[in-house]
Amino acid sequence: xxxxxxxxxxxxxxxxxxxxxxxxxxxxxxxxxxxxxxxxxxxxxxxxxxxxxxxxxxxxxxxxxxxxxxxxxxxxxxxxxxxxxxxxxxxxxxxxxxxxxxxxxxxxxxxxxxxxxxxxxxxxxxxxxxxxxxxxxxxxxxxxxxxxxxxxxxxxxxxxxxxxxxxxxxxxxxxxxxxxxxxxxxxxxxxxxxxxxxxxxxxxxxxxxxxx
Amino acid sequence: xxxxxxxxxxxxxxxxxxxxxxxxxxxxxxxxxxxxxxxxxxxxxxxxxxxxxxxxxxxxxxxxxxxxxxxxxxxxxxxxxxxxxxxxxxxxxxxx
Numbered sequence: 001x002x003x004x005x006x007x008x009x010x011x012x013x014x015x016x017x018x019x020x021x022x023x024x025x026x027x028x029x030x031x032x033x034x035x036x037x038x039x040x041x042x043x044x045x046x047x048x049x050x051x052x053x054x055x056x057x058x059x060x061x062x063x064x065x066x067x068x069x070x071x072x073x074x075x076x077x078x079x080x081x082x083x084x085x086x087x088x089x090x091x092x093x094x095x096x097x098x099x100x101x102x103x104x105x106x107x108x109x110x111x112x113x114x115x116x117x118x119x120x121x122x123x124x125x126x127x128x129x130x131x132x133x134x135x136x137x138x139x140x141x142x143x144x145x146x147x148x149x150x151x152x153x154x155x156x157x158x159x160x161x162x163x164x165x166x167x168x169x170x171x172x173x174x175x176x177x178x179x180x181x182x183x184x185x186x187x188x189x190x191x192x193x194x195x196x197x198x199x200x201x202x203x204x205x206x207x208x209x210x211x212x
Numbered sequence: 213x214x215x216x217x218x219x220x221x222x223x224x225x226x227x228x229x230x231x232x233x234x235x236x237x238x239x240x241x242x243x244x245x246x247x248x249x250x251x252x253x254x255x256x257x258x259x260x261x262x263x264x265x266x267x268x269x270x271x272x273x274x275x276x277x278x279x280x281x282x283x284x285x286x287x288x289x290x291x292x293x294x295x296x297x298x299x300x301x302x303x304x305x306x307x308x
Contacts, residue, residue, distance in 0.1 A: 001242045006256035032300035040301060044294025045221045051289040052228040055266055055282050057236040064244040065236035089293045093285065098266055099258040158242065167251045176249060180241040203217055 001069070001158055001181070002094065002109055005102030009165040016161065017107030020088075023115045027084040034212045039078060042206065046074045047086045049195075051093065058187050066184030069113045072121025072150040073192045076143055077199065079211030080122040087114035108161050112154040121150035122211070136200055139207065140193050147192035148185040155181035222290060229282030232266070233275035 008016075035043070050070030057065035070090070074083035091109050094100040101109045128142030159177035163170035199206055239247060246252040263269065263281045271277035 001240065003242065004255040005258075006254040007246070007251070028300060031297065032304065035297055035301050035304075037301070037305070040297045041218045041294060043297035044290040044292075045218060045225065047293030048222060048225040048286045048290035049228070052225045052232070052282060052286045055229065055232040055235060055278075055285075057238070057240060059236040059238060060241075062244075063238050064241060065238040066241050067235075085296065086293055089296065090289060093289055093292065097262045097288070098281065098285065099261055099264040100266070102256065103259070155241065162251075167254055168246075168249045172249055173245060176245040177241065180244060184241050 001113060001155060002091075002101035003105040003112075003158065003161070005104045007102075007162055007165060007167050008105055008108055012161050012165045013104050013107065016111045020107040020110040020115065023084055024088050024110070027081045027088070030081040031085055031212055034210065035082065036209060038206075039082070039209060039212070042078060043082065043086060046070075046077065047089050050074065050086065050090050053191065054090070054094075060180065060183045060187070064180060066181070066187055068147075068188045068191050069117050069151055069154060071113060071117035071154075072125070072143070072147040072188070073195055075118040075122035075150075075211075076125045076146060076192075076196065077206060078209075080118045082212045083118035083122070084114050087118060108158075112157045112161075116157050117150040117154045120153045121146040124149045139200065140196055143196040144189035144193045147188040148182075151181050151185035151188045152178060155184075225286050225290070226283055229286045230279050232282040233278045 053070055054067045057067045060066050071083050071087050074086045088110050091101060091106065091114060095103060095106045125142040125146035128145050129138045132138035132141065155177040156174065159174040160170065162168055162173050243252065258264065263284065266278055266281040267274065268277040268280035268284070271280060
């Protein structure tokens with residue numbers, strides 16, 4: 001879902017860049033204050049994992065592929081602000097080194113896949129584990145739901161930005177983006193659940209740390 | 213045991229990067245929508261290229277070039293996010 005340059009108009013580029021700069025600023029401040037010593041290496045591991053996992057495009061219907069975003073996983077393990085910082089690292093590196101996502105569109109990409117996906121994923125996970133209790137099953141179910149919603153919402157924001165920029169009418173681009181990402185979100189859900197299962201089996205203590 | 217967990221996790225990430233040549237090369241969700249709805253031609257080229265499209269430059273074997281790009285990126289991101297988190301919590305540790 002990395003937006004290249006040319007899809008967004010100046011107003012959308014400026015607005016999303018401003019929101020993302022603000023979001024990263026807030027994340028830097030909060031992470032600096034609250035991140036625990038045990039969580040420092042986890043930041044590195046999650047950024048590395050999300051980068052590697054994003055390279056693995058999996059096929060979805062009709063000659064289309066998708067890859068995970070990873071923001072929901074990061075937000076579940078570390079909290080939404082830490083996830084914003086991790087996603088910003090990944091997206092900035094992908095943009096500057098790998099030419100994935102446009103330079104001018106970087107703010108929009110950080111907003112959609114960083115801020116929107118992290119916060120929506122985090123609060124969906126919190127909601128499910130609050131309703132269903134703090135069990136292994138609710139962690140896995142909550143992880144799946146969080147991952148699916150995070151992809152869908154990110155794609156909806158992406159579609160709105162494309163429509164506002166005049167690239168494609170909202171009535172066309174919104175159902176198209178939401179439709180394909182509802183499918184990609186299932187892949188995100190399965191991978192997020194699998195990783196959470198692995199963490200529960202090997203380092204369940206990580207899920208008990210304070211989220212940032 | 214705990215330091216071993218981080219090392220194993222990083223090795224798993226590198227292993228994931230090494231299977232990247234198996235990834236689907238079909239357009240992703242946004243590219244597909246842009247193609248179908250006729251706005252893909254709006255996309256501009258990047259003004260410069262480093263490891264464009266996750267293919268390490270100057271390596272003839274494409275699978276190897278993709279793996280190299282994946283390994284480099286995975287290590288860069290581990291270092292960058294670990295380093296950033298370490299720097300941001302530096303003051304907190306000094307106060308403690």
